[in-house]
Amino acid sequence: MKKVIDLRSDTITHPTPEMREAMYRAELGDDGWGDDPTVNRLQELAAERLGKEAALLVPSGTMGNLVSILSQAERGTEIILGDRSHTFTTESGGVSAVGGIHVWALPNDRFGRLDPAQVEAAIRPSGNVHYPRTALICLENTHNRCSGAVLSPEYISTIAALGRRAGVPLHLDGARVFNAAVALEMDPVELVRPFASVTFCLSKGLCCPIGSLICGSAEFIARARFWRQMVGGGMRQAGIIAAAGIVALESMIDRLAEDHEHARMLAEGLAHLPGLTLDLEPIQTNIVIMQVQAMSGEEFAGRLEAEGIRVSRMGPNLVRMVTHYGITRSDMQEAVRAAARILAE
Numbered sequence: 001m002k003k004v005i006d007l008r009s010d011t012i013t014h015p016t017p018e019m020r021e022a023m024y025r026a027e028l029g030d031d032g033w034g035d036d037p038t039v040n041r042l043q044e045l046a047a048e049r050l051g052k053e054a055a056l057l058v059p060s061g062t063m064g065n066l067v068s069i070l071s072q073a074e075r076g077t078e079i080i081l082g083d084r085s086h087t088f089t090t091e092s093g094g095v096s097a098v099g100g101i102h103v104w105a106l107p108n109d110r111f112g113r114l115d116p117a118q119v120e121a122a123i124r125p126s127g128n129v130h131y132p133r134t135a136l137i138c139l140e141n142t143h144n145r146c147s148g149a150v151l152s153p154e155y156i157s158t159i160a161a162l163g164r165r166a167g168v169p170l171h172l173d174g175a176r177v178f179n180a181a182v183a184l185e186m187d188p189v190e191l192v193r194p195f196a197s198v199t200f201c202l203s204k205g206l207c208c209p210i211g212s213l214i215c216g217s218a219e220f221i222a223r224a225r226f227w228r229q230m231v232g233g234g235m236r237q238a239g240i241i242a243a244a245g246i247v248a249l250e251s252m253i254d255r256l257a258e259d260h261e262h263a264r265m266l267a268e269g270l271a272h273l274p275g276l277t278l279d280l281e282p283i284q285t286n287i288v289i290m291q292v293q294a295m296s297g298e299e300f301a302g303r304l305e306a307e308g309i310r311v312s313r314m315g316p317n318l319v320r321m322v323t324h325y326g327i328t329r330s331d332m333q334e335a336v337r338a339a340a341r342i343l344a345e
């Protein structure tokens, strides 16, 4: 039977044999009472990996961002984020619907950046009753809709400095922050130092079945625990999930470099094909986004599927391919060959 090459997302990965073994053997307790030793160990490890005081396990990245924002922006305040950020585009408007928080979405450039001058201008001056208070600036690293582009530490420092001057803290949607650290070859602790809060996902390139972590100060995490409970994210014997997370943090980070290499191979192969346009520069990690000219994105995706290559669509003519654990160099060659055949027809 022909192998299906599933490039829809890095979330389609299954737990590794080592993770399944760890899940089977996990020591458990009721995390609602703070009694699950495996959850506690994962939270300590996550905090340590990101150089923060404390961490909290939540079921998803969406909940991680929601809880982080609710914990720092009260009802009627405003947050600044990117118009292509996951929180703005794909989290069901949760911060506004659940939190009553006003959103100011600034344009993301092709590298997922916000223009510092625009951020500065968007921070509301205090003392005017017509303005909501700016409570938070949110960045995303790596940037999903901007082809997995990486925000550099220099760029982050610029935004952090203007936030600091105005007394506005930063939140990072770091769903794939370890991809960013690996691409930059830098310690994630340094990369996230300017952020008051960080969400990262275990369930993407790191291969876990479920789970994200929020990291920040002990005081922030205490508030986040309250909001996690309110949105129904408190769990019981969650050590089953946490056990896989510990394996991920201990052994799955360095291999992300392989996913990046595969994505680069794929992107360079596809860029030569007539009928596709790829902006190669922002493709710095495991996400390859292309614009399809030769036919509709729907038709291209459907014809790839018929060839055993599964992809996702990001817009009418935008197709996304994401590399992950289990994907090989020959899969990349096969994907390029299949795309070439379809476009030549």
Ligand SMILES: Cc1ncc(COP(=O)(O)O)c(C=O)c1O
Pocket (backbone or CB within 6 Å): 059, 060, 061, 062, 063, 086, 087, 140, 142, 143, 144, 173, 175, 176, 201, 203, 212
């Ligand atoms: C950048 C980013 N943030 C947040 C999320 C949400 O994560 P989850 O699907 O676990 O809710 C995703 C999911 O793809 C993402 O790409």
